[in-house]
Amino acid sequence: MSVRLQIEATRGSARAGKLITPHGEVETPVFMPVGTLASVKGVSQDVLEELGVQILLANTYHLYLRPGIETVRQMGGLHRFMSWDRAILTDSGGFQVFSLTDLRKVSEEGVAFRSHLDGSPHFLSPEKAMEVQIGLGADIIMALDECTEHPADGQRVRASMELTLRWAARCKGYFEAHKYEVAWAESGELRSVGRTNASAPTRASATQALFGIVQGGMDPGLRRESAARTIDIGFPGYAIGGLSVGEPREITREIVLSTLEHLPSNQPRYLMGVGTPEEIAEYAQAGVDMMDCVLPTRAARHGLLFTSEGKVSIKQARYAQDENALDPACDCRVCQRYSRAYLRHLYASNELLAQVLNTVHNLHYYLATMRIVRAWIRAGHALTPAGTRL
RNA sequence: GCACAGGUGGGUGAGUGGUUAAAGCCAACAGACUGUAAAUCUGUCCCUCUCAGGAGGUACGGAGGUUCGAAUCCUCCCCUGUGCA
Numbered sequence A: 001m002s003v004r005l006q007i008e009a010t011r012g013s014a015r016a017g018k019l020i021t022p023h024g025e026v027e028t029p030v031f032m033p034v035g036t037l038a039s040v041k042g043v044s045q046d047v048l049e050e051l052g053v054q055i056l057l058a059n060t061y062h063l064y065l066r067p068g069i070e071t072v073r074q075m076g077g078l079h080r081f082m083s084w085d086r087a088i089l090t091d092s093g094g095f096q097v098f099s100l101t102d103l104r105k106v107s108e109e110g111v112a113f114r115s116h117l118d119g120s121p122h123f124l125s126p127e128k129a130m131e132v133q134i135g136l137g138a139d140i141i142m143a144l145d146e147c148t149e150h151p152a153d154g155q156r157v158r159a160s161m162e163l164t165l166r167w168a169a170r171c172k173g174y175f176e177a178h179k180y181e182v183a184w185a186e187s188g189e190l191r192s193v194g195r196t197n198a199s200a201p202t203r204a205s206a207t208q209a210l211f212g213i214v215q216g217g218m219d220p221g222l223r224r225e226s227a228a229r230t231i232d233i234g235f236p237g238y239a240i241g242g243l244s245v246g247e248p249r250e251i252t253r254e255i256v257l258s259t260l261e262h263l264p265s266n267q268p269r270y271l272m273g274v275g276t277p278e279e280i281a282e283y284a285q286a287g288v289d290m291m292d293c294v295l296p297t298r299a300a301r302h303g304l305l306f307t308s309e310g311k312v313s314i315k316q317a318r319y320a321q322d323e324n325a326l327d328p329a330c331d332c333r334v335c336q337r338y339s340r341a342y343l344r345h346l347y348a349s350n351e352l353l354a355q356v357l358n359t360v361h362n363l364h365y366y367l368a369t370m371r372i373v374r375a376w377i378r379a380g381h382a383l384t385p386a387g388t389r390l
Numbered sequence B: 001g002c003a004c005a006g007g008u009g010g011g012u013g014a015g016u017g018g019u020u021a022a023a024g025c026c027a028a029c030a031g032a033c034u035g036u037a038a039a040u041c042u043g044u045c046c047c048u049c050u051c052a053g054g055a056g057g058u059a060c061g062g063a064g065g066u067u068c069g070a071a072u073c074c075u076c077c078c079c080u081g082u083g084c085a
Helices: A044-050 A058-063 A069-073 A095-098 A126-136 A154-181 A203-207 A220-231 A248-259 A277-285 A295-301 A333-337 A340-348 A352-379
Strands: A004-011 A013-023 A024-028 A032-033 A053-057 A087-091 A102-106 A111-114 A121-124 A140-142 A209-214 A238-240 A269-271 A291-292 A304-307 A311-312
Touching: A004 A102, A004 A352, A013 A058, A013 A352, A024 A032, A032 A352, A044 A333, A044 A352, A053 A352, A058 A069, A069 A126, A087 A102, A095 A102, A095 A111, A121 A126, A121 A140, A126 A140, A126 A154, A154 A209, A154 A220, A209 A220, A220 A238, A220 A248, A238 A248, A248 A277, A277 A291, A277 A352, A304 A352, A333 A352, A340 A352
Parallel strands: A032 A053, A032 A291, A053 A087, A087 A140, A140 A209, A209 A238, A238 A269, A269 A291
Antiparallel strands: A004 A013, A013 A024, A102 A111, A111 A121, A304 A311
């Protein structure tokens, strides 16, 4: 069978459990750091393991362009290539439809991209997105969707949603026909790279899972319809996409909360691209099982650190001679060892170590936040307002 | 001592008569960042007022001068670099 969610505790609409994947169990609700290019910028895999990262994101579009799917296949798949034995989820390239708006053209068939690297033309169809993701071999792969821009008028949002639905069906069709082509098994050996699915499913091939994505813009009605029709197509897990695209945060909340009500209660629910520590804590408590966001890693590289006392912009002059730990309440290796003054110095001096340490801290903070939420769900005592911010 | 070349805002460095409070870059200071074209981007960056559109003052080594007008031209002085004695 496929990736599945084993719910072990609930509290209100929140749930805690385990996501079963070919590369181990993932405790949910989970935050998934983003490693677009098969690398979480600034942090090595051994440190990610030490931090307790259970599942990473990587990106279809970026890895397809470089190093290219054939290289990853030859290297035994994404897990072996990047030396990561835990779970991986690949995004389909749908977000690039949104973010590379000047470099792509969307049609019924798919998306024509001009590479942001060298300008070369490429075409990503739902089928191609599946082929590439099957080749990469992530545990969870995503349907190609159109991440609708905001603002957009009602007609546009509906058309975009309908396109995503048609693409979802095509993705599922291709995936079902080709999912046994996963090129390697747990052992890392190449398996069954042929075009037919005649070979017996390996453990890995049997368990790679394709998730569908709900769109519908900022319209709860369209979100509901998108959810229902995506569920009709049928996936082992469902994502809420198309949020955090510039809309006010209250609207994000409204759409997340209303959409969650229309998703199956016994399957993984993945909120894509969200959010701040406060947001991930809130949405996990509202029943989201999986979230990813570039915020902790990007903000870290830009000197913005999340702490139990709120945001700290470590570049500020006020920290120049501050001998305190970045976050006195934090038990990460950065806060255990270095002063704010030193972290500011590293940042101001453009030292690579600044990016590394800042990223380690922010990821730790996000992961710690989710550990607290999981404990809260399981233990059944109320989180204090301050607790949600730890 | 002589001969060249220079001295510009925190640094560097454009500018050689007006549209120059003086480009660009750096530093400094602040802000943004949410399925990563992001070690990125934006703003401020002489002083004082401001009804926020601006107003006034000071400023291109120093002192004079030419001119309606000078960082820009002239004179002298000071200083720096290089070369020759």
